Amino acid sequence: MKSLSSFPRRIYVTEPTPLQPAPRLSRLLGGPQIYIKRDDLLPGAGGGNKTRKLEFSIGDALAQGADTLITSGAIQSNHCRLTLSWARVEGLECHLVLLEPVPGAFDPEAGGNNFLYQLLGADSLRIVSGRGQAAPAMEQLARECRARGRNPYLIPVGGSNAVGATGYAACALELIAQLRQQDLQVDHLVVPSGSAGTQAGLLAGLWGAGSSLPVTGVNVSRGREPQERSVYELALQTVSRLGVESPLPRESVDCNGDYVGPGYALPTPEMMEAVGLVARSEGILLDPVYTGKAMAGTIDLIRKGVFRKGQKVVFIHTGGSPALYVHMDAFRRRFPPPPASDSAGKKR
Ligand SMILES: Cc1ncc(COP(=O)(O)O)c(C=O)c1O
Known part of the structure; x- marks a missing residue:
């Protein structure tokens, strides 16, 4: 694989985003140990992938x-x-x-x-x-x-062409280095999959670095077939841009279309549950369009035993929390406000 320094690049990411355990969430779900890669904390107004x-x-x-x-x-x-x-x-x-x-x-x-x-x-x-x-x-x-x-x-x-997806090949290298530093052996990555560049870039970077870490994309707008086609096509273009000789195997592309619900950006009850659970257990804000649905998928796959106790799963938190405020009414209905009172104890 070519050195990423051979491509025109501006440096906006000056340090790796945290890879942090989510012990309370993991305990509540009773499945694998969940780690969250905090790309929501990337620089740029409001953060995100x-x-x-x-x-x-x-x-x-x-x-x-x-x-x-x-x-x-x-x-x-x-x-x-x-x-x-x-x-x-x-x-x-x-x-x-x-x-x-x-x-x-x-x-x-x-x-x-x-x-x-x-x-x-x-x-x-x-x-x-x-x-x-x-x-x-x-x-x-x-x-x-x-x-x-x-x-x-x-x-x-x-930003989903081979140029943009190179940014997620860089993320794959960053993650591999972090896993090595933290002496962590993980079994699976989960990432939201929309215009395909994030998943395609991750797959290309992992492949180029010789890692066989499986990646599941959780779709936010389409079914399995069309999403896998576009992720694979872009991953191949990215692999080629990176100068990796061997073509990425088609089987490495897994895009789960079960959690889209009625459509792109339309809330689902499972998304609402996932956003609330992660906020209340880990103090982390997901978003209603991408990471909320991807976490709903992760939770369901844990409940179905696909991700099991004894395993370690990394959830890539790609950001998006500004969109929470677009759906405030729905969240308020689902999570009623806490009791409020004035200093004399009178209900407010
Ligand atoms: C917060 C967030 N997460 C995930 C994604 C999906 O990434 P991609 O479009 O590269 O598949 C997006 C895309 O807009 C996003 O804004």
């Missing part, structure tokens, strides 16, 4: 002399928030193409990431409906930027 991808995507953009970033994501996109956050650090213009799940779903006054686009000063938002619309809308924006004399660089949805 995209910072690793953006080290390489923005590194590539700057190597090409870009002065403007254009990217795309869902209306509540962590990827758009973090691209914008690093664009501010780099002094780049940043334009966002936001995909509405249904026409009219975009609410300029929504909270969560949507509010943060405003606070971080996005240069423009373009709202489109339908997945096929993102790429043409980004191209159109690029033409408009060029007409103004700018040099735009396009980052695909979720």
